[in-house]
Amino acid sequence: MTLSYLLKRVFHALIVLIMVGVITFFVVRLAPGGPSLLADPKLSAVERQAIEERLGLNDTLPVQFTKWAGQTARGNLGNSFLYGAPTVDIIMTRLPNTLILAGTSLLLTLVVALPLGLASGMRPGSAFDRITSTVSLVFVAVPVFWFGLLLIILFAVTWRLLPAGGMNTAGQEGNLGDLLRHLILPAVVLSAASIAEILRYTRSSTRTVTTQDYVRTARAKGVGQWALRYRHILRNAAIPILTAVGLQLPRLIGGAAITETIFGWPGMGRLSVEAALGRDYPLIMGITLFVALAVVAFNLLIDLLYPWLDPRVRAEG
Amino acid sequence: MPKRLFSVGLLTLGLTLTFGTAQAQSGILKLPLINDPIMNPVIAPDLGSVLINKVIFSGLVRPNEDLLPEPDLAKSWTITNSGLVYTFTLRNDVKWHDGKPFTAADVVFTFKAATDPKSGSRLVSDFSSIKTVVAVNPTTVKFTLSRPFAPFLTLLGHNAGILPKHLLDGKPLNDATAFNRMTPIGTGPFKVTRVVPGASITLEANKDYYGNKPKLAGMVFKVVPDINAQVAQLRSGELDWVNVEPNNIASLQNDPNITLKQANAVQHFLVFFNQKNPLFAPAKIRESMQYAVNRKAIIDGVLKGYADYPTGTLPTALKKYYDKTIKPIQYDPARAKALLAQAGWKPDAKGQLVNAKGEPFKFTLIVDRGNPSREQAALAVQQDLKKIGMDVTLQPLEFATLVRDYLLPGKYDANLIWWTTPPDPDQYSFYATGQDNNNAFFSNSKADDLLKRGRETADVAQRQKIYNEFQRLEMTNPPVLVLYYPKELQAIRKNLSGVPDLGIRDALRRSEDFQLK
């Protein structure tokens, strides 16, 4: 790992971010329609004009772009149309909520998927393997919104075991037990599809690794089953698994849109739906850049972790 | 971080599950919102904001159970100079939620902001008739209008909550983000104590409220974006009152804890026929549409009967002005065909309507997508018109696109949409020639005259006559095709009482009488 390699990667990441920003800017501004604030047929021409002026929509596109680029370069993402407040502030109030949900889901995913995937991968074709694969497939195949509503109807309406939505009972913010009860259903829904995916990767990586010579050697040397699993197999299968987890990240952070909508979870996913449907240009740009940044950073991190996980990989060029 | 959280979580998980579900908060009314509201009545852009503002901010007057203005912050008023000068005497016992006294200066400040589009005001057109507003003394406010304007009092009681000058003076209302989003201060029966962005707004009863002491301990407005999730939360007791669509009724009917109430809504759902398009310019064509579309079937089928059958653009909810003696036009496709034939459109061999040049009667009907009731109604309209030989294409569009790119520039043939109006018959801006909201480009000198006189006449009996005449005119020269006057469907948990028989907007202005058992 050399410094120049690191710099190069950071430089690449920067290019990616600029590209994401510029593309999104033009897609959003060139689209027909306009911010939903203006979509009220009752507004008079005077009111409409005042709003357009306030939102800076009167400028020509190049002028708007220059303004936006200048602002963004200085770290100012502008004010949200819908909220009137700075985009960064809004994202910052929602981000922790999404991290709680996404973090729990990721953890749930790993806790369920890794052991099951390992076990299946070590005995491919066994009854256990087939049952796990099929069940996990069913979870991939269920549309999220339907699964979510079904769980709400069962657990909240019929059995009254868990709350139907929200993150806290109002007034109970900061009560961890209350938070957890609200967390169970959305976390299950959000991780359902990821579990299956990670399980699949773990299974196939395990399969590949178990046929490698060093595992056979280890087996022959009498290394215990559990040690074998976790020390040798999991470690060597870690790279593809980590990469897969990295690919789940945009889904967990930005793509929790549906889960958060159904459960009224005040996170980034719900915010992104609001921004898109409300055509809140600054908020859309802010969310896109933010998620892109998170993904790029995570990928960079995985890259840096590779050599540590697998000594055979050495950073090149 | 997630790891630690989770291990702590596992510990507490066991504990909480054994304790079962959270205890019901007694005396706290829980209502849904679909997103974070703007808690400032002058700039509130959406229904959710309007609703929460009703309990935080009071107005000079408020609608009574007949939707007529009754005193609120104003004790009394006089109207002089043949309807040009309104003088209000204010209560002197009113305090803002932060303890400061309420005075005439606040009223003047509010209406100066409301009439200034630069402040972000959404009430500019409502109050464009105001010429001057002055504080005569701390408890007297005098409005001078530039023209007689009969709906003035009704509009004062509609969305015009009064804002505190001492907190907002000096900059555009839009920039007061902290006030609008986190710490609004009003004079209403409930005050905001806690805002969790994206999640909930908690209010507690205002002990210093000048009217009846609120019976509820507080209210919570919860953000629940999905309507089916709202219904689920209503059923599980996590919400107390949800306004639903006819589609949702089936999900609520068997629940013993929920009552379904109908309230009158001052709304008319309609189809605009763009009268810049020569196809729809003749009154006969528009008249024929009223016979061609089976509106009874739409009301029964789509709205499950929760709507009134229409005559013209004045809804039945305006009891004082709606003329019940005018007979509504019933579904009669044969009559429609006859009228169309008189206008020069006859069916060809294949049953398609064509004019003398053999051109088909062909147009596109646009509707906003995502609302099942409107989509279904549009489908029904399309099918009925197809039956009499019109070639109608249905195009669902996203609402913002529909309004900005089609409706306002007049680039459409027909559009299914709706109007929600204040509880007053004034429809000048909707149906008088060249007005802001006349998106169908209807133009009729007699209608113009009636609508103008209607908004300038203060005398109720005379106004009734004027609007009855307008209603009659609309039967043969309809500006739009009115489909129905919907009812507001209120699904309310049975333990909530004290709710007046009004739409939720107006009912919330009397929230101090709500009670939870």
Added chain:
Amino acid sequence: MCGRKAEVQGTVPQPAALSPARRSAQKLRRNPSAVRSLAVLLLIVAFALLGPLVYRSSPEAIDFSRQFAGPSWDHPLGTDENGRDVLIRLMLGGRVSLAVGFFAVAVSLVFGVLIGGLSGFFRGWADSVLMRFTDGMLAIPGFFISLLALTFFGAGLTQLVLVIGLTSWMGLARLVRGEVLREREELSVEAARALGASELRVLWRHVLPQVYPTMIVNATIGISFAILTESALSFLGVGIQPPDASWGNMLTGAQNYMYSSPWLAVYPGALILITVVAFNLLGDGLRDASDPQGR
């Protein structure tokens, strides 16, 4: 399994006798769950494509007098909230959903193979640019961008196909690039080049066929992803628009009647579930079959 070595050894004398595709097909036939999935998928495709030819009923005819009717001779699966026949809508909705799946994957394949292939083949500067572009696309939350594009540019079959296709090619592009990089070094290509074949010809004739298995596996999984994405977008109101049916918008519409008429959700939900599971199992089977190491 243990036969692997023998098989490989056996093919050594006649390398041309079994093409990779043939070999895969043979292996696939020995995978019962993949075969069963293929059969199920053929049935579903037949249901959607041929069904409406046999079973004739109007998918749009509204009849408010028979809303939510149960199964009857006229309407074997009953009617929906508008009194429309559910069976015919499932068939036609299936056409739409499957079309979204197939065409979106076609778009994604074209992009993935093109970008991955060019990137891996030319390497150097072109590779760098194309891969940065791919990284950028991977960094954008695909679902959010789909939602944005459909909100702004209108929802419809074409838009859905393009949006889903254009946000899902990146994984494939990376895989193809990797494969191409690897294959490029292999003897066959060297040999072809020695004979004077042009670079692109080499790519087209020799490298690409090696990538087919990857493409096919990706395509099967991609179809199920596209069908699911359509349903999710329907839930947010930007999927296939009524009166046209898709399984996604039928399921979304049925959400309103989960308590009173749950079967309206069961039919489209089950069809989505079965189709997606079947495509995934088929994909797994194909992967195993095309994997020279597997079994």
